[in-house]
Amino acid sequence: MIRVAIDAMGGDLGPRIAFQATEKIVAAFADVEAYFYFDSQVFEFPDESPSSRIIPVACHDSVSCMEVVDRSLFKRVDATIYRALSDLSVSQADVVVTFGNTAAMVALARHIVGLLRPKLYPALIREMRPNPLRCLVDLGANVHCPAEMLNGFALLGASYVEARSDSEANVALLNVGVETSKGSSVIKECYQMLSDQNWPKFSGFAEGFELFAGEKNVIVCDGMVGNAVLKASEGLFMFLLSQLPKHSMDTSAIEQLVQAESRHGACLVGIKGNLVKGHGRSDLKAMMGAIEYGIDIARTNLYKRIETKLTQQGVL
Template sequence: MSAPIIAIDAMGGDFGPHCIVPASIACLAEYPSLHLVLVGQSSLIESLIARQPGVDRARLRVVEAGEVIGMNERPAQALRGKPDSSMRVSLELLRNGQAQACVSAGNTGALMALSRHILKTLPGIDRPAMVTAIPTQQGFCHVLDLGANVDCDAEHLQQFAVMGSVAAEVQGKPRPRVALLNVGTEEIKGNQQVKLAASLLQQTPGLNYIGFIEGDGLYRGEADVVVCDGFVGNILLKSSEGLAAMISTRLQALFNASWWARLVGLLAMPLLRRLRTELAPAQHNGASFLGLQGIVVKSHGSAGHEGFKSAIGHALREIEENLPQRLHSRLGEHLL
């Protein structure tokens, strides 16, 4: 396999190049075979690179893109009005074979619109879906969609289920259990969209569909793939991140409440650090756009240094797994 090359939208996210450039350079040190292309305002990017010691410029290239897509811009404006945006140029590098993946922390709607326009979807897929692995009591669960598609019909949910199942198989989960997120597990529960999707999934060849699942069942690890529309999925993801942060803050406050609590905290510190590492959102940052003819990873817009490094590592693993090609080869087995 040739050296992996990832195009980075260096201007995206809440912190932009001041976070992304150092995080990218740190990834070069962590992954010796990795090559990166930083896309954006080259004078600013070069000035930030110059502040980092020992940069291997043989594995780092800068490509100029004079426009930036704002986090609040409408996708249609990004698609038609900014042909030289850092996000668009990064995706064009991927399409043209100059990179094997693209990572952006920018506007999710714009990234979805540009990805569909530039890269196109795989045969049989109408819309890409954002997927990531969420920690559970049993390990991890792949959840999709996480916000790329706020409005979905039953056929879209069926496609998401197939893509999520194949992705879980590629990552080592034999016959992954697939469930639909719902307000109850009984067949009569849910809206019409979810009920129609359930009927389609029951008839989908080769899919290990186990029925409806509630939010608490997801965290118990009762399914390996959980499917929902992007409206529900994004709320689920952000609520999970907020809950993890709240529990960490509450524990810290409890351990600081008195001298004996501080003593207990010191004794428990190794276990708490391990738990914090396992549940920290930064460790799991990076959601894939499944269903595209190329690898696109969306970093959380508010991700810091460690979070953006995690997104780059996520993209690198998908390159190594050859995920889009393997997904393409398996879709026909499920979507007849």
């Protein structure tokens, strides 16, 4: 049985939508138990659960998306995300899925679950395409990134791709051009680091159009750039879908393609557990997609496979 811990309090649409997503997930997957972490001051769990495989976990605190993270966060032991991660850390859950505050999630994951390696900072990885697998890392877990941190992202991204597929990782740094003379001093320093390593395979710089096509399947950047790139791509898609019907153009083929190619949610890699972050603005369909993704990585215990891959390459 796959045990999914769902932090129901983070999404913009509230815990009601998270509960509906949870209902549909347990109905679709007979081997899944969903532990539903909710703030009892905000949401009233039904007297009769629609399924014995939805287990309510009543909490008395939750972290909003608008909160600024400070040291007081580590004392909020009855917050939904704190309790979900605590259960993950003692193997009472196989994966945590949250739609809440990214900064709080990362800080608590590091504090409660722990890192695979002390100086290997965790990063959010998003599958831009599943077949062949292509990933973007980081998406917002880390905004100010020195060269050593970017190098760590490359190691985590390469491990993710090789743990999730039969493909060899082919890493590139997102830059304003492919020429070695271009880019910031941090990018150039990281370029040299990756060039001097035996693993992973490094193919230099990549430009934005290579996110979705080409041989480079791990595109590395800092969290500010990655988050902006991802949301700009999603925004363009939504804009096109809204505008094309005005010109009598059928969008069904585009919608089917994107649905087949996209993943809802990103994986926080580099911690000792499986953790999925969904968009705060996720609707019912997107929440279900993020939970399904969490189930998928839990089935193979992805973090352990990544840890093994890093150990084999002499990183851990």
